[in-house]
Amino acid sequence: MTMTSATVVEPRALLLAQNRWHPVEIAFWLATLLPFYFFPSYLSLASQIAIAALFALSLDLILGYAGIVSLGHAAYFGMGAYTVGLISKLGWGEPLSLLVVGALSAGLLGYVTSFIIAPFRHLTLIMITLGIGLLLLEAANSASWLTGGADGLQGVRIWPLLNTFEFDLWGYTAYSYSLIVLFVVFLVARRLIHSPFGLALRGIRENAVRMPAIGAPSRTHIRKIYTISAIMAGIAGALIVETTETVSLEALSFERSADVLVMLIVGGAGRLYGGIVGSIIYMVARDQFSGVNPQYWYFWIGLLLVAIVMFLPNGVLGGLQRLTAGWKSRKP
Amino acid sequence: MTAPVLATEGLDKSFGSLVVASGIALAVPQGARYALIGPNGAGKTTLINLLTGMLAPDAGTIRLGGQDITGLQPHERVKRGLVRTFQINTLFPHLSALEAVTLAVCERRGFSGTWWRALTAYRQDIDEAYDILVKMMLGADCHRQTRELAYGQQRLLEIALALATRPKVLLLDEPAAGVPREESAELFTAINNLSQDITVLFIEHDMELVFRLASRIIVMVGGSILLEGTPEEIAADPRVREVYLGGARHG
Numbered sequence: 001m002t003m004t005s006a007t008v009v010e011p012r013a014l015l016l017a018q019n020r021w022h023p024v025e026i027a028f029w030l031a032t033l034l035p036f037y038f039f040p041s042y043l044s045l046a047s048q049i050a051i052a053a054l055f056a057l058s059l060d061l062i063l064g065y066a067g068i069v070s071l072g073h074a075a076y077f078g079m080g081a082y083t084v085g086l087i088s089k090l091g092w093g094e095p096l097s098l099l100v101v102g103a104l105s106a107g108l109l110g111y112v113t114s115f116i117i118a119p120f121r122h123l124t125l126i127m128i129t130l131g132i133g134l135l136l137l138e139a140a141n142s143a144s145w146l147t148g149g150a151d152g153l154q155g156v157r158i159w160p161l162l163n164t165f166e167f168d169l170w171g172y173t174a175y176s177y178s179l180i181v182l183f184v185v186f187l188v189a190r191r192l193i194h195s196p197f198g199l200a201l202r203g204i205r206e207n208a209v210r211m212p213a214i215g216a217p218s219r220t221h222i223r224k225i226y227t228i229s230a231i232m233a234g235i236a237g238a239l240i241v242e243t244t245e246t247v248s249l250e251a252l253s254f255e256r257s258a259d260v261l262v263m264l265i266v267g268g269a270g271r272l273y274g275g276i277v278g279s280i281i282y283m284v285a286r287d288q289f290s291g292v293n294p295q296y297w298y299f300w301i302g303l304l305l306v307a308i309v310m311f312l313p314n315g316v317l318g319g320l321q322r323l324t325a326g327w328k329s330r331k332p
Numbered sequence: 333m334t335a336p337v338l339a340t341e342g343l344d345k346s347f348g349s350l351v352v353a354s355g356i357a358l359a360v361p362q363g364a365r366y367a368l369i370g371p372n373g374a375g376k377t378t379l380i381n382l383l384t385g386m387l388a389p390d391a392g393t394i395r396l397g398g399q400d401i402t403g404l405q406p407h408e409r410v411k412r413g414l415v416r417t418f419q420i421n422t423l424f425p426h427l428s429a430l431e432a433v434t435l436a437v438c439e440r441r442g443f444s445g446t447w448w449r450a451l452t453a454y455r456q457d458i459d460e461a462y463d464i465l466v467k468m469m470l471g472a473d474c475h476r477q478t479r480e481l482a483y484g485q486q487r488l489l490e491i492a493l494a495l496a497t498r499p500k501v502l503l504l505d506e507p508a509a510g511v512p513r514e515e516s517a518e519l520f521t522a523i524n525n526l527s528q529d530i531t532v533l534f535i536e537h538d539m540e541l542v543f544r545l546a547s548r549i550i551v552m553v554g555g556s557i558l559l560e561g562t563p564e565e566i567a568a569d570p571r572v573r574e575v576y577l578g579g580a581r582h583g
Contacts, residue, residue: 210424
């Protein structure tokens with residue numbers, strides 16, 4: 001049996017260590033500034049990546065942490081996007097307030113739909129979220145008087161950020177803005193996963209049967225994180241409209257729901273940085289592949305996905321973690 | 333005579349033509365140690381599922397401390413102090429033992445929905461979780477992931493999770509299931525040391541454990557209670573012998 005006389009470490013020590021910022025994290029965020037100096041012609045792409053990363057982060061909170069699989073997360077992204085687009089068309093184009101309104105509208109939709117999804121898991125959940133996504137897409141498609149239908153929304157005008165910074169062609173403002181919003185939302189998500197609520201979410205993911213047996217109102221937890229996730233997805237949708245001044249049905253499409261899932265799986269779900277790393281890999285790969293042969297680039301994405309799932313079941317970050325763990329254990 | 337802390341009346345449950353509980357009447361007094369025994373398929377685990385709300389009864393009532401809880405959700409019953417463990421480990425594989433028990437403490441204290449404060453700010457609650465683990469002889473391994481714990485340790489963690497909810501009535505579903513005889517001593521100690529404030533109803537096949545721990549024994553057969561009595565009465569009853577050895581009349 002184990003020695004009880006050994007000095008007991010403070011039980012919180014390991015939990016505190018998990019909260020602490022790792023040097024790699026700080027290096028990562030500093031590296032997000034590199035495009036400004038080294039790839040100034042790619043700032044628009046960088047902005048798209050930051051927005052995709054934000055969207056993937058929102059999915060990670062429900063999928064990676066609470067085990068809620070969704071194939072219809074574009075519903076909330078599109079809700080945020082169309083809200084911003086429509087209001088700007090009416091003549092109000094102030095980006096920050098629009099961001100808030102976009103977030104709230106997506107959050108409201110998330111809250112309402114959370115009642116539908118909360119009792120279900122696994123395949124049922126995939127089908128329900130897929131259904132909600134398709135419903136919203138077709139609703140937007142048929143309401144062409146409002147949304148512009150397949151042609152997209154015309155006449156979106158966004159004012160300069162803080163009345164000073166124009167959204168320029170090179171994407172300087174767009175990337176700065178998207179990156180700051182991504183970082184702020186990331187800080188919120190990071191705090192959330194290290195909170196008691198974050199622990200409860202992991203409990204739901206790990207064993208949904210046990211949760212009620214320790215007195216946990218799982219459905220309340222699920223509704224809450226689903227709403228928070230929808231708000232974050234709505235912020236991503238709002239950002240894409242503000243930085244590109246276009247909204248189309250693509251924002252609500254099944255492809256967008258599927259893409260974000262692929263990004264998260266490629267990067268590694270349940271790791272906070274998984275969605276961010278995954279969206280960098282995915283978006284850069286798409287940019288490169290579509291340059292080679294534009295019509296077939298999904299072929300390469302398919303190949304990438306199969307390879308990742310087969311050889312790195314926990315995504316790129318999971319693979320890296322295993323690599324460093326093996327390297328550390330070999331060193332005495 | 334004080335009112336029983338846990339009582340049922342006329343509890344029925346069937347799946348189609350299969351009757352799994354019929355007319356179950358229980359009255360478990362405060363602080364008692366009740367064992368629930370019977371052959372496989374007698375409906376012991378079904379009874380625990382009914383008591384904890386994981387199954388809804390077709391008829392009958394369940395009372396906890398005199399209050400009717402028949403219509404409550406499982407997690408609401410836990411909040412009122414009726415808590416179970418599982419026969420097959422039902423744990424959180426990728427949470428550390430300390431995280432799992434801390435989670436149960438957070439749920440009990442009602443701040444498991446708090447997302448803007450760090451978990452580590454709740455020092456007292458983490459310490460409480462740690463103390464429970466120490467009592468369950470898991471203190472040294474509290475930072476290991478649940479899936480890495482030895483099987484016997486996982487059985488102890490089952491009980492630790494239940495204790496973190498501060499139960500009034502604890503239902504243990506075969507706490508020693510699958511534990512080798514030489515390791516069951518720790519488990520016996522853990523159960524035997526439970527506070528007398530906690531009323532315990534446990535299912536167990538290990539008769540040595542049953543007779544050492546139980547103050548009273550309930551024998552179930554075919555979804556109903558055959559008899560109830562002190563360990564001495566049960567040991568001496570010829571019907572019990574027949575149920576276990578003969579067993580021809582009941583499947």
